[in-house]
Amino acid sequence: MTSMATMGTTLLETQKLSKSFGGLAAVQGVDFRVEQGQIVSVIGPNGAGKSTFFNVVTGLYRPTSGRVFLDGRDITGKRPDAVLKQGIARTFQNIRLFANMSVLENVLVGEHARLRSGILGDIIKGPHTRREERAARERAYRVMDLFGPRLTDSSNTLARNLAYADRRYLEIARALASQPKVLLLDEPTVGMNPSETEEAMRYIAQLQRSGVTVVLIEHKLNVVMSMSDRIYVLDYGQNIAEGTPAEVRSDERVIEAYLGRRHSTAMAAGLATSIAEQPAAASSGQ
Ligand SMILES: Nc1ncnc2c1ncn2[C@@H]1O[C@H](COP(=O)(O)OP(=O)(O)OP(=O)(O)O)[C@@H](O)[C@H]1O
Numbered sequence: 001m002t003s004m005a006t007m008g009t010t011l012l013e014t015q016k017l018s019k020s021f022g023g024l025a026a027v028q029g030v031d032f033r034v035e036q037g038q039i040v041s042v043i044g045p046n047g048a049g050k051s052t053f054f055n056v057v058t059g060l061y062r063p064t065s066g067r068v069f070l071d072g073r074d075i076t077g078k079r080p081d082a083v084l085k086q087g088i089a090r091t092f093q094n095i096r097l098f099a100n101m102s103v104l105e106n107v108l109v110g111e112h113a114r115l116r117s118g119i120l121g122d123i124i125k126g127p128h129t130r131r132e133e134r135a136a137r138e139r140a141y142r143v144m145d146l147f148g149p150r151l152t153d154s155s156n157t158l159a160r161n162l163a164y165a166d167r168r169y170l171e172i173a174r175a176l177a178s179q180p181k182v183l184l185l186d187e188p189t190v191g192m193n194p195s196e197t198e199e200a201m202r203y204i205a206q207l208q209r210s211g212v213t214v215v216l217i218e219h220k221l222n223v224v225m226s227m228s229d230r231i232y233v234l235d236y237g238q239n240i241a242e243g244t245p246a247e248v249r250s251d252e253r254v255i256e257a258y259l260g261r262r263h264s265t266a267m268a269a270g271l272a273t274s275i276a277e278q279p280a281a282a283s284s285g286q
């Protein structure tokens with residue numbers, strides 16, 4: 001979690017952000033804020049609008065209304081490549097990698113997304129570009145290193161031949177390679193078994209310690225509760241609750257959203273257990 005020293009600077013903010021698909025209001029008037037260095041999670045039942053929220057923030061969709069600010073700058077309606085250049089990188093709920101490129105190449109693509117020389121440099125390859133290339137590789141290895149030996153040991157392996165969890169890590173590494181101000185992760189542990197999930201959470205916590213600001217969509221609530229500085233809860237596109245893990249866990253509307261209408265969802269997501277196992281006293285430190 002964030003130390004007091006790094007808190008206080010708002011990095012990413014949305015004001016009354018909305019996105020409708022025809023008559024369906026997938027995201028409705030969401031006010032959202034992430035401070036520098038925090039891990040903030042977005043939770044909510046299936047179809048609540050979590051991925052749509054990311055899609056609007058990153059420019060994949062234009063908002064129906066509302067605004068998005070990064071570092072105080074209005075980036076509303078900018079296209080995905082421009083949003084990435086401004087400093088918001090993301091991963092997707094369904095992994096998107098260049099399957100027939102190596103691990104290293106995928107990470108280098110992530111760097112090129114933000115750096116200048118790119119394609120022209122590949123064609124010319126003068127001494128200056130070769131130096132840049134070496135520097136780019138070194139940066140890529142530093143990013144891959146954040147995931148222990150998992151990526152560095154497989155740097156020449158094609159992405160499609162990686163183990164599932166490693167493909168997830170590679171997607172995060174590629175996003176990080178663009179040196180974002182904030183990293184948006186859409187269900188990074190989906191499909192992972194419990195021990196892989198635990199490992200992934202350790203890596204994500206480590207990213208935070210190295211100064212990366214993270215927004216996390218995650219269904220596994222034990223994970224969310226243990227590592228988030230703040231949590232936003234979406235239900236039917238609306239932000240029904242917001243606060244520390246302890247606050248959100250005991251919020252009537254959250255319990256209703258998970259337990260009332262959709263009891264089985266809550267059980268599957270682990271909210272019921274996390275409520276049962278962690279009474280107010282145990283969670284006061286979060
Ligand atoms: N491109 C689209 N066109 C039409 N409807 C969409 C589109 N994208 C999302 N929706 C709808 O918007 C609502 C929110 O979807 P979204 O994918 O954002 O939910 P989510 O919270 O990410 O759910 P999950 O936890 O299952 O990933 C859903 O009703 C979905 O069907």
Ligand SMILES: [Mg+2]
Pocket residue numbers: 050051052093
């Ligand atoms: Mg989603």
